[in-house]
Amino acid sequence: MNQFERAQGIVAPLDRANVDTDLIIPKQFLKSIKRTGFGVNLFDELRYLDEGYPGQDCTNRPLNPDFVLNQPRYQGASVLLTRRNFGCGSSREHAPWALEDFGFRVVIAPSFADIFYNNAFKNGLLLVTLPEETIDRLFAEVEANEGYRLDVDLENQRVTTPSGEILEFEVDAFRKHCLLNGLDDIGITLQDEDAIRVFEAKHRVARPWLFSDSAQA
Amino acid sequence: MAGQTLYDKLWSQHLVKERDDGTALIYIDRQLLHEVTSPQAFEGLRLAGRKPWRLDANLATPDHNVPTTLKERAEGNAGIKDPVSLIQVQTLDDNCVEFGIEEFKINDPRQGIVHVVGPEQGATLPGMTVVCGDSHTATHGAFAALAHGIGTSEVEHVLATQCLLAQKMKNMQVRVEGELGVGVTAKDAVLAIIGRIGTAGGTGYAIEFAGSAIQGLSMEGRMTVCNMAIEAGARVGLIAVDDTTIEYLAERPFAPTSDQWQAAVADWRELVSDDGAEFDKVVVLEAAEIEPQVSWGTSPEMVTGISGEVPDPAAQTDDTLRSGYTRALQYMGLAPKQKITDIRLDKVFIGSCTNSRIEDLREAAKVARGKKVADSIKLAMVVPGSGLVKRMAEAEGLDRIFTEAGFEWREPGCSMCLAMNADKLGAGEHCASTSNRNFEGRQGYGGRTHLVSPAMAAAAAIAGHFVDVRTLEEA
Ligand code: SF4
Numbered sequence: 001m002n003q004f005e006r007a008q009g010i011v012a013p014l015d016r017a018n019v020d021t022d023l024i025i026p027k028q029f030l031k032s033i034k035r036t037g038f039g040v041n042l043f044d045e046l047r048y049l050d051e052g053y054p055g056q057d058c059t060n061r062p063l064n065p066d067f068v069l070n071q072p073r074y075q076g077a078s079v080l081l082t083r084r085n086f087g088c089g090s091s092r093e094h095a096p097w098a099l100e101d102f103g104f105r106v107v108i109a110p111s112f113a114d115i116f117y118n119n120a121f122k123n124g125l126l127l128v129t130l131p132e133e134t135i136d137r138l139f140a141e142v143e144a145n146e147g148y149r150l151d152v153d154l155e156n157q158r159v160t161t162p163s164g165e166i167l168e169f170e171v172d173a174f175r176k177h178c179l180l181n182g183l184d185d186i187g188i189t190l191q192d193e194d195a196i197r198v199f200e201a202k203h204r205v206a207r208p209w210l211f212s213d214s215a216q217a
Numbered sequence: 218m219a220g221q222t223l224y225d226k227l228w229s230q231h232l233v234k235e236r237d238d239g240t241a242l243i244y245i246d247r248q249l250l251h252e253v254t255s256p257q258a259f260e261g262l263r264l265a266g267r268k269p270w271r272l273d274a275n276l277a278t279p280d281h282n283v284p285t286t287l288k289e290r291a292e293g294n295a296g297i298k299d300p301v302s303l304i305q306v307q308t309l310d311d312n313c314v315e316f317g318i319e320e321f322k323i324n325d326p327r328q329g330i331v332h333v334v335g336p337e338q339g340a341t342l343p344g345m346t347v348v349c350g351d352s353h354t355a356t357h358g359a360f361a362a363l364a365h366g367i368g369t370s371e372v373e374h375v376l377a378t379q380c381l382l383a384q385k386m387k388n389m390q391v392r393v394e395g396e397l398g399v400g401v402t403a404k405d406a407v408l409a410i411i412g413r414i415g416t417a418g419g420t421g422y423a424i425e426f427a428g429s430a431i432q433g434l435s436m437e438g439r440m441t442v443c444n445m446a447i448e449a450g451a452r453v454g455l456i457a458v459d460d461t462t463i464e465y466l467a468e469r470p471f472a473p474t475s476d477q478w479q480a481a482v483a484d485w486r487e488l489v490s491d492d493g494a495e496f497d498k499v500v501v502l503e504a505a506e507i508e509p510q511v512s513w514g515t516s517p518e519m520v521t522g523i524s525g526e527v528p529d530p531a532a533q534t535d536d537t538l539r540s541g542y543t544r545a546l547q548y549m550g551l552a553p554k555q556k557i558t559d560i561r562l563d564k565v566f567i568g569s570c571t572n573s574r575i576e577d578l579r580e581a582a583k584v585a586r587g588k589k590v591a592d593s594i595k596l597a598m599v600v601p602g603s604g605l606v607k608r609m610a611e612a613e614g615l616d617r618i619f620t621e622a623g624f625e626w627r628e629p630g631c632s633m634c635l636a637m638n639a640d641k642l643g644a645g646e647h648c649a650s651t652s653n654r655n656f657e658g659r660q661g662y663g664g665r666t667h668l669v670s671p672a673m674a675a676a677a678a679i680a681g682h683f684v685d686v687r688t689l690e691e692a
Contacts, residue, residue, distance in 0.1 A: 016540075016544075022635075030637065033305060054301050084417065091352040092368075118371065172240070173238040186374050186377050196233055208477060
């Protein structure tokens with residue numbers, strides 16, 4: 001998994017609530033059997049004026065000039081600022097893959113959908129939850145100041161604004177530990193292999209019908 | 218001590234280990250796999266030199282990319298015209314062979330949408346933990362199974378360890394009390410629930426659906442309700458075990474038999490929330506107040522009754538809500554205060570893991586019998602959820618009712634629910650759909666989805682616009 005300690009970067013504001021995973025990466029791109037290459041199709045239906053299809057060269061497609069990521073001032077953004085319930089809808093991990101592949105390292109919002117939240121952390125994409133009022137204020141600051149950047153420090157759980165204001169955020173200890181160290185969940189779980197075997201043996205005795213290889217009476 | 222909720226019981230029955238940081242390892246009894254979210258997981262196993270922990274816990278079937286016309290399906294995988302889709306389905310086949318996982322292949326009569334296949338086979342049982350790389354895994358909660366959607370990294374994690382890293386959710390109870398009116402279905406109930414609590418209302422919760430209206434539903438109806446728990450933000454939807462659950466499971470191919478069946482049933486009877494169990498949140502709806510629902514916007518919470526109208530964004534006081542409504546109306550091509558019954562349709566889709574089971578098809582057929590699809594409808598299609606549902610429907614003559622009315626009768630798969638295969642909406646087209654998501658572009662680029670029940674979809678196909686099925690039944 002990708003490691004994450006700190007990111008400093010331009011902030012792109014996506015002023016919209018309930019951004020669903022179909023919007024983040026439309027289904028036609030889920031046909032890939034790889035984990036990479038989704039960045040060019042991130043927000044495909046918002047970003048381009050035509051319909052995209054997988055495997056296409058996107059360099060000559062007509063861009064939607066109104067879409068935030070196409071505006072010159074937000075080029076190179078690595079922090080996405082958005083509204084509540086970001087990432088709702090399907091379980092597709094292609095959503096965080098696409099955000100990362102595009103260059104985002106952090107998404108800041110008042111709330112995130114559950115499955116997306118898990119998927120993002122498993123891929124080294126940091127999600128920062130801040131109160132709605134703070135988000136409102138950040139939107140106003142980003143729009144007022146071209147080149148607005150935030151400094152996001154996971155170790156200390158702080159976001160620092162250009163004026164030096166410090167915004168603290170919560171993140172659970174296990175996820176933080178994995179992200180800071182780039183740890184692979186499977187490796188960690190397999191350290192508990194014995195505990196799993198013990199549980200499994202008991203479970204099999206208590207509920208043999210859950211194991212199709214347990215002989216039926 | 219306060220009683221336990223159904224969710225609490227399922228959680229503690231599967232708890233392998235709790236960590237100090239609040240995360241836990243829970244044991245997974247069943248993993249369902251399909252072609253879209255599994256290739257990268259198998260690839261991960263291969264790269265790390267790992268093997269699946271327990272083969273018999275896994276069951277696979279392709280569903281998202283499979284074509285639904287008879288001609289294409291007759292050719293098996295070769296009938297998949299899109300080369301990228303073909304690779305994905307082929308990759309699932311290859312991975313199942315390589316790792317030794319049971320798969321119902323494209324033309325196996327048992328193939329279908331994973332969430333239809335699992336329960337139909339008895340591969341979903343009460344008291345199980347069930348996962349799938351698909352958010353609608355919540356469906357299986359209708360059997361009092363702790364079931365939720367996971368991402369691809371988690372699919373790999375479950376394959377490799379038979380466990381999932383999880384955090385305990387909070388408990389919510391949603392009760393629908395009383396009796397649903399004639400012509401009002403499980404789909405209407407769940408849309409009304411989502412309209413009430415919103416698409417993020419269930420975030421962080423496991424929702425247990427209860428109350429007399431829920432208990433009165435068949436297993437098909439219960440699956441429809443739990444299926445859409447995720448549309449209310451909850452990864453998990455649950456319904457307690459009762460006679461309906463047990464009767465449904467008897468003699469299913471993967472269900473226990475003889476002595477084990479008796480022991481299992483005794484165990485399953487415990488899968489109910491105890492009297493006095495405490496929920497963190499309780500929501501109550503009166504069944505009698507629910508009318509047939511139609512979604513008008515681009516999120517499942519943007520829904521209203523058939524006698525209602527499209528809301529006026531200007532009347533919304535919350536800024537985010539107002540701009541969301543404005544954008545939705547623009548995308549949907551609807552005017553504020555337009556009557557729902559004035560929305561004209563171009564296509565009709567009856568199918569998806571929400572509403573493609575036998576009971577759904579029967580309800581739609583009841584409305585379509587002896588009628589004709591309106592000339593203005595370009596395509597009305599019925600896509601059964603599995604090969605077995607299709608056979609059963611054909612044995613009952615439902616296919617004839619549909620085709621005589623002018624519907625296309627298709628082969629099983631996800632089809633136009635998310636349009637990964639050739640079945641899709643054109644830009645600007647309005648569709649009455651029995652699926653679960655009306656997100657922008659979901660059913661095709663620029664397509665406009667309205668979520669409804671099977672009976673409402675069939676009635677809309679015949680009228681060419683939305684109508685209240687209850688008025689048809691009186692006529
Ligand atoms: S029918 Fe639709 S919602 Fe259900 S699994 Fe298939 S694509 Fe997903």
